[in-house]
Amino acid sequence: MPSALPDGEPVPTDGSLPGSALAGIGSRQFGVYLHVPFCRVRCGYCDFNTYTLTELGVPGEGAGVSSYADAALSELDLADRVLRAGGETAPVTTIFVGGGTPTMLAADDLVRMVEGVRDRFGLAPDAEVTTEANPDTVTPEVARTLAAGGFTRISLGMQSAVPHVLATLDRTHDPANVERAVAYARDARLQVSLDLIYGTPGESLQDWRRSLDTVVALAPDHVSAYALVVEQGTKLAAQVRRGVVPMPADDDEALKYELADEVLGAAGYGWYEISNWAARPDARCRHNESYWRGDDWWGIGPGAHSHVGGVRWWNVKHPTAYAGRLADGISPGAGREVLTQEQRYDETVLLGVRLVDGLPLDSLAPQGRTAMAGLIADGLVEPAAAVRPIDRRVVLTLQGRLLADTVVRRLLGF
Structure with missing residues (x-):
């Protein structure tokens, strides 16, 4: 199950922010995160706020796949009203569509959400616009539609090049589709990031080397590599508790991190954040850099988190509750905290x-x-x-x- 939301004070029903948070808003970097909470299957290690279509029940009810973009646009309207109380925001510099599997939505709907951001806040001329994607969902048509609609990057959930490792993670994509998806993105002139996970139970050092060598051969612009974390409440945590699979070992993960830095560094990728490497300085993920710098961003969608001027808040988690609040003209915010x-x-x-x-x-x-x-x-x-x-x-x-x-x-x- 997805992890629990933190505790916090109530969010005003109109979503309003303290004047201290809005002061000087036009002079600060501003990004938008769009959360798409849908997946075909739930991976055993994942505790993100995602739902399969079976879990959601009646198709189209609440914020379902077919109606999700409309719900997201409604929250963008709310964000526009709230932020304008402090004056004009700076044009949005980064948009990141994450999940879940964003490409479970039609590419036209993803573009429509980006257009919604542009229409309300404006986009900086060099704005970075990224979507995550499962390699199986990327076709030439999808890549071309995204590029024509303003996307500049696609982040592919590769995780591993080794079938038995993918099986342990409950990843369903065909490893061969990673190469195809990269080619389709390149043809559409999208930058490419590949996401990896290391430390999966049963993954040998040779398996990890195979994944790294595969990544280098594909020559993406950007690589993320994260150590597997066994989150409470997940299928993987239950398997570890029952002794079906071993808990990832710190020493093993350290060796694999060192190997990643060695292989990626030798191929010309420079680390710029502990888990991220870029082929060039301009290939860094600027959206994530804004998180690490503490910039302002508004998170759209069920369970999404936001931060503006030292105030952090988070939305209700279930898509039906999220869509219902917006339909009633109420902020979907579940709680917030004003940082000291x-x-x-x-x-x-x-x-x-x-x-x-x-x-x-x-x-x-x-x-x-x-x-x-x-x-x-x-x-x-x-x-x-x-x-x-x-x-x-x-x-x-x-x-x-x-x-x-x-x-x-x-x-x-x-």
């Missing part, structure tokens, strides 16, 4: 150290600056970046990336 200065500082450290650009040393509190000598001595922070005469920064070494949580705790004085 201490929380915002902690998040700045937590997210900033994950980036290759690192954190300015002078942005750290005294306990963080005091911790630097020990972090350098332990080989977790690059000494050259920390001691140069100007622009001194906290930049992780490879070992520091493997122990990023430890670095964060020490910088925060825990």
